[in-house]
Amino acid sequence: MSLIDISGNLLFAAFIAYLVGTLLFGGAIKSSKPDGAVTRADKWGKLALIVTIIGFLAHIGYFITRWIYKGHAPVSNMFEFTTAFGMFIIAAFILIYYMYRLTALGLVALPVAILIIGYAAMFPNDVDPLVPSLQSYWLTIHVITAAMGQSILAISAVAGLLYLLKSINPKKKSKSRFWMEAVLYFGVLVVGFILATLIFKGFGYEADFTFIDTKDAEAKITYNMPAVFGMNDYTLLTDDVMEPLVEMPAVINAKKLTTVFWAFIFGTVIYLLVRLVARRRILDMLHPLVQKVNLNLLDEVGYRSVLIGFPVFTLGALVFAMIWAQEAWGRYWGWDPKEVWALITWLFYAAYLHLRLSKGWEGKKSAWLAVIGFAIILFNLIVVNLVIAGLHSYAA
Amino acid sequence: MDKKKKRSITRGVILVVLLAAIVYTVYTSATNDKVKVLQVGDKAPEFELVDLYESGLKHRLSDYEGKGIFLNFWGTWCEPCKKEMPAMSNQYAIYKDQGVEVLAINIAQTDFEVKKFIESLGVHFPVAIDGTKGVMTAYNVDLLPATILINPEGEVEKIITGEMNETQIASYMESIKPEQE
């Protein structure tokens, strides 16, 4: 078996381990002992952590074998970067766990990592040849440090989510309850995206089109999902497949829009089914699970994660990025969308720290800020990479 | 002076300095492009180009000291350049004795193209080719045709982009001719 195959298998093993780990963490939380810094996690918790670490080792194994195979750090396309991001989140979780022994974090951290890896797996994972601009040791240094910084910051969102899961009263109507459910709904949408992609790929669905692009030239495109939105001035080439319902102007990538649309459909259907079967909100179902966690400690973990992660993020996403940009392009800052959104992320967390330290924003407010910060990080990962074109774009 | 007042003054000074820094930044940023580009009143940059026909003859700005210089940048693909050359040639014949010099600088084309072009038009004025585009860059020439008028003191009198008619050429040459004794 070649190194690249071993690599893929290790990733799959990690994924399974994280799934098992999530279930075990759920069991650990339900245990009767109060959770907290001093009390050690009981049997379930210990087992959950061991499984997580096994998964993490397998994940590192994937990373290293792929690195050896390619000859450079495997962070150069959407799939590689996102799986690495998931890996660092698990690493950050393990680190914070050993600092605070907060088992409950695993219940949120692992699913987040699973969703991220699942999302990543929907992208082509071929070993692409490396373009000259990426042939630099700065690729390793900048991308890995930035990913580490982002993953530590992600743990603050994990702690924040846990905080909100406990502190929001599901029985009382409030803005918090609405938005919390919205966040959980978003998680379901990601599941919807993964499911839609897998199912249509399973059927081998393909529809070929020609269309007129923004430069008024003819281009080809293949849809992997039934075409709801059509490209500009499209002509359908395949028979017996769905005809687009709406045509889009050239600036809009109708294929991507269609994908988003299907993710919405699948995700919403799943969500509605869950609501129907359970007759409660998702928040309602999760709220009792987390009753034993210590809010003060969660608040501190959330804050500490930002405090630890902020310098790392600054170093990786801004300082190293600027140094590399100067080396490669002769300008350390060009206001391209990815750079701008990295700056926005940085400014946001600076605001978080100031609000916390000087204005006393703790507890719930801090938790919501952490969740918003993570949303900005995801925006940078998803929208800026795939929708907004630029020097940095992984998309065309 | 009591402490309070001293502090107020210190604060005032700091604020004024910071305000000045911001104003400076915004202002320079807005005018930056203009500063880099050659402007009327600047000292004309020195140059040296080899004559098109006589390879031993060098045209230097300093050679024209005391004379007005009509510096015209052109190319064979530029229609307006072609149209204005006969007028340039005519006016040059008149103003040559009044102390005005003309140099038509071609932007890095081949000897062949330039000679054929000049011969086909039948114009008579000094021509040189700016092979490395060094003079073009020094004079910030972007669009063609471009004519830079340099007065006898060596300063840029006027920058003209776009086609000129004979009347305009005449008045331009008039404006840079040296004072008659």
Add this chain to the structure above:
Amino acid sequence: MDKIICVCGHENPAGTKLCGKCGRPLTEEAKQSKIVDMKYDGAAIRSKTRNKSIVDKIWNFFSSVKVGIALIIINLIAASIGTIFPQEFYISVSTEEEKAIYYEKTYGSLGKLYYELGLSDIYSSWWFQVLVGMLAISIIVASIDRGIPLHRSLKNQRVKRHESFMKRQRVISEGPITEGDSAKTLSLVEEKLKKLKYKVRREGNALLAERGRFARYGPYINHVGLIIFLTAVMLRLVPGFYVDESMWVREGEMRAVPGMEGYFIENEEFILELHDNEATENQELQGVNVVAKNYQTNVKLYKQAEDAIPGKADNLELVKEYSIKVNHPLQHEGYSFYQMDFRLNEIKTMNFELTNKATGESLGAVSVDLTNPQDEYVIDDQTKVELLGYYPDFSGFENGEPQTATPTPNNPAFIFKMTTPENPEGEVSFVAIQQTIEPNGDNEYKMAFNSVETRNMSGLTVHKDSSIPWLALGGAIFMIGVAIGSYWNHRRLWVEQLEDGTIRLAAHTNKNWFGMKKDLDAVTEYAHLPKYIDQSDDEKDDEDEEKEKEGDSTL
């Protein structure tokens, strides 16, 4: 405003919350709060102490953290607006009219609005720069206002604090020791804390253990770093500090370097290597057939030996030879040359055969070097080809004359006059790509196109940025400051032994209470101290009863 004189006799500046000497609460708020605000050690923030003149009002405005945070958020939002549509810098049209058309055509009426509001060039706009400037002012003013009082109070802090100070800290304990000789307690405490790397000061029956005071300066250091960085960015505007030009050089050409007087670049060779892999899925999605493996320009950098005059290109001395690749710029005397772009296969030489149309026989080859066309090409004493005209980018006829649109050989056309033994007066032929026109009726001979030689063109950018060392300095100081502020914390422990041997203890840290408590656990056990309590613990559990802790807002 008047000074506040504490019961203990110490004179405090107006606005002080906790007495600088003994720590007693001085304001009503401080007296009534369960846990006092220790952000600046109870010192007065200067902006609160006066509200008189317009200078003070402006100063107070910028000193407020609330305003600072608002400025951060506004800058953040403004920056994000610039990503809605691509900025002008990134689209490939140059004149204002073309830009207006582009935004409307590509993005519709929203795009038109975007352009007209100036949002398509937002980062160079005056108001964006003003916003950043205001943020800078806020950083400076707020730091001065807080840093100086904080430094003073930390430097002058006393060991012994009043009971009302101690009781109002977040973590406190009071009571008898759990075992052992009370006379030894303070020494035990000192011993243990010294092992934990605290600095311990004693004064009578009071003890102050302190660790990591330098961590309080972290934020102020990082603010200094930010200001240096922003100043360096401003420096770019100073003439001579910054050069940013681009140049195209063909293989074999030599060009003057814009912005770098007296220097020339000669393009020796441009090399493009491609990966020879099967197209991966990502490539197919992006419509990319082949991926570049490497591209570089081998250049020679020349310098004018003595006086550098534009246009003069003799007497050059070779300075450097280098292969410019992406990530590997050519650097010389503060200038850097970057490999940015390239264009392939521009026609350099066209080879013709002087051919008899009827027999197909060739009398000889004529090779026209488009960089140096000759007046005539002689084959033998009866055969020659004269070049009457050359038009690099043939665009049509006007009044019977061939026209050229540009000086670039995109569509070369020639007027040949062929002198052959059969036609000693010469035959004229106009030859362009896929087009031959014989103006004087049918010719016997033609110039048959045989082959071309091409050459490539490199796009280089030239940069000089003297502000970079300052940027690096600012960045480094920022990183140091933010690391100090984030990874270290300031911990203090006040212990007092009362007349009857009971211990009163208070602890404070600016962050990481979890870690502080670990230290407390260790010293409590070692010195048999009474158990401590965290006075903030009963506040967090109820979700709706959150009170925003008092900030230092002046507005």
